[in-house]
Amino acid sequence: MSRTLRARHDSFALSQPFRISRGVKTQAEVVTVELEQGGLVGRGEGVPYARYGESIESALAAIERVRDDVERGADRAQLQALLPPGAARNALDCASWDLEARLDGRSVAAKIGAPEPERLVSALTIGIDTPMAMAVAASRIADAPLIKVKVDATIPDAQIRAVxxxxxxxxxxxxxxxxxxxxxxxxMQAVLVTLRVDLLEQPVPAEADAWLEGFSPDVPICADESVHVAADLDVIARRYQMVNVKLDKSGGLTEALALAQAARARGLGLMTGCMVSSSLSIAPALHIARMSDFVDLDGPIWLREDRRGGVRDEAGWLVPPQPGFWGTI
Incomplete structure (x- = not known):
């Protein structure tokens, strides 16, 4: 049976500016995909990231290029060959998972052979600011089990100490x-140990991380921008102790599962991350989060208004979406 593909640009205002070392974000700009077949609709979301040369326009154009294949029924395996890893493939792959679940009457968790997502600890993020402002932000979430601290190269010592x-x-x-x-x-090694930091995430540029081979850090270092798909692990395993699996980097849940399983097989630790996004990006990522040592899925928590029925935060514990939101019957 043929499918109907719809793709659009959605924008979500943030409740406050989100500051990291490469800029400030006030809106979450996403691509939403809907796949309809037999009166049932599967949804997926991708967040194009300029760091990887992506934009809303380029992602939508990539989706248009494969429209005929998708509407003729290209499956998730075929999508891996039709599109490179990235936001466009992520949106299509996740929409395909969701549609398959609805057509088959079996949840994504059941198809994977895993438990349904449950409430779990997910980091709450403190963006870059003055140490005093970051201390104030940290005091508001001091009871959270896990906090992520964004820093740059100016005064990271003072910022981490404040938090x-x-x-x-x-x-x-x-x-x-x-x-x-x-x-x-x-x-910073001694500082990180003194301040009881549990994980250092992608401190240096991906193209300048070769020196990490042979370096024994006092705090585990997690690859983020340096790792996208399972094929990257031959190099990554020599430089990092953990990998951050993001569906927008891997190009969907299909490859994210392969990456997570391959990383575990190599003895690497796992983190699940996200872009600033709506809950439609987070629901599929929960299937990686259940396998992970660290979870950082607070993207929707930054939104002024999320998609209805999405995830919610309970003092650092992330509660899955309502039944039927994504991947469930």
Whole structure:
């Protein structure tokens, strides 16, 4: 039976600016895909990321290029060959999973052979600001089990100290978003240990991380921008202790599952991450989160208004979407 493909640009206002080392975001710009067959609709979302040369326009154009194949019934395996990893394939892949679940009358979890998603710890993020402002932000979420601290190369020591002082009991992830260099990574090791940081995420640019081979960090380092798909792991496993699986990087849940399983097979730790997005991006990622050591899926928590029925935060615990939102019957 033929399918109907619809793709559009959706924009969600943030409740406050989201600051990282490469800029400030006030809107979540996403591509929403709907696949309809037999009166049933599967949905998926992708977040084009300029860091990878993507835009809303380029993602929508990529989807248009494969429209005929998709509407003629191209399955998820065929999508892997039709499109490269990225936001466009992610939106189509996740919409395909959702539609398959509805057509088959079996949830995505059942198709994977896994439990249904449950409430889990997910990081709450503190964006870059002055140490005083970051301490104030941390004090508001001090009871959260896991906090992610965005920093750059200016005063990361003071920023992390401010957060740790305001949230003495939380686990901490520090994320410089590629803004550090080798010298700063080495210089910050003692600070990270003293401040009980649990994970350092992608401190240096992906194209400048070769020196990490042979480096033994005092705090585990997680690859983010350096890893996209399972084929990257031959190099990644020599440089990092963990990998951050994001569906927008892998190009959907299909490849994300393959990446997560391959990383585990190599003895690497797992983190699940996201872009600033709606809950439609987060629902599929929960199937990676259940396998992960660290979860960072607070993208929708930054929105002024999310999609109806989506995830919600309960003091650092992420509650899955309502039944029927995505991938469930």
């Amino acid at each position: 740790r002082g305001a949230a003495p009991n939380a686990k901490l992830i520090v994320d410089p978003n590629e803004s550090w260099d080798q010298q700063l990574v080495r210089a």
